[in-house]
Amino acid sequence: xxxxxxxxxxxxxxxxxxxVEALTAGRLGDAVTEALGDGRPVVLDLxxxxxxxxxxxxxxxxxxxxxxxxxxxxxxxxxxxxxxxxRPIQITGLEERLALYDSVEDATSTTA
Amino acid sequence: MGAGEVDSATLQVRLLGVPAAASxxxxxxxxxxxxxxxxxxxxxxxxxxxxxxxSNSVEHGYDAMPAGEVVVAGDRLVDxxxxxxxxxxxxxxRWRTPRDPGYRGRGLAVMRxxxxxxxxxxxxxxxxxxxxxxxxxxxxxxxxPLAVTTVEVHARL
Numbered sequence: 001x002x003x004x005x006x007x008x009x010x011x012x013x014x015x016x017x018x019x020v021e022a023l024t025a026g027r028l029g030d031a032v033t034e035a036l037g038d039g040r041p042v043v044l045d046l047x048x049x050x051x052x053x054x055x056x057x058x059x060x061x062x063x064x065x066x067x068x069x070x071x072x073x074x075x076x077x078x079x080x081x082x083x084x085x086x087r088p089i090q091i092t093g094l095e096e097r098l099a100l101y102d103s104v105e106d107a108t109s110t111t112a
Numbered sequence: 113m114g115a116g117e118v119d120s121a122t123l124q125v126r127l128l129g130v131p132a133a134a135s136x137x138x139x140x141x142x143x144x145x146x147x148x149x150x151x152x153x154x155x156x157x158x159x160x161x162x163x164x165x166x167s168n169s170v171e172h173g174y175d176a177m178p179a180g181e182v183v184v185a186g187d188r189l190v191d192x193x194x195x196x197x198x199x200x201x202x203x204x205x206r207w208r209t210p211r212d213p214g215y216r217g218r219g220l221a222v223m224r225x226x227x228x229x230x231x232x233x234x235x236x237x238x239x240x241x242x243x244x245x246x247x248x249x250x251x252x253x254x255x256x257p258l259a260v261t262t263v264e265v266h267a268r269l
Binding site for chain 2: 019021022023051053054055057058083084087088091092093
């Protein structure tokens with residue numbers, strides 16, 4: 001799993017590639033938490049993630065809660081129709097809990 | 113679990129229960145399912161469910177003990193015009209009771225969402241998780257690949 005951090009329209013975009021599982025989910029959580037600490041709105045881009053397990057889901061819930069505490073809104077998560085990410089989210093009913101967007105473009109086009 | 117005729121296209125992976133085990137199992141399982149001609153999205157679900165079972169064994173099966181072995185055994189059941197895979201994940205540790213409903217509960221929910229049947233059998237010697245896939249049309253099956261795939265991985269990564 002690799003993580004890159006960029007900026008789009010005033011948002012910090014944390015872009016994740018590869019496999020998010022027990023071994024790597026902690027690093028994803030740390031990267032988002034660090035980005036949230038900068039005070040700007042954050043988008044987590046998961047459109048290039050190839051695998052996501054329950055440890056990854058748990059991390060998504062945790063960083064969503066962090067964002068709600070710090071910014072008063074859930075973390076914006078770009079997933080597109082990326083099945084390896086969307087499937088586990090839907091199976092566990094988390095699409096209602098997480099703020100999901102079709103793309104980074106979509107996630108950054110409304111004001112935080 | 114339906115009776116179903118068992119054929120010889122089996123998968124056997126035996127490895128040390130360290131965190132990297134899960135990705136090795138995913139890779140081997142994917143190759144096995146590809147060899148069986150399993151539809152891609154159904155294969156995705158089987159891989160995810162088995163991963164969750166292996167992850168649980170690795171993370172919690174051996175708490176405070178040296179890593180033991182995890183064994184993953186798969187076979188294909190052909191029943192009428194449908195076929196399923198059955199994958200058994202066995203470890204020598206104890207299945208952690210889902211004390212944390214968030215995480216463990218979600219792992220179980222993922223397995224149940226991906227498979228037709230999930231049976232967790234804790235025992236004195238270890239835990240066995242039996243996963244039965246949803247059926248896929250038998251016509252999707254290719255000619256049988258190599259009869260048995262056995263992989264032994266003991267590297268500590």
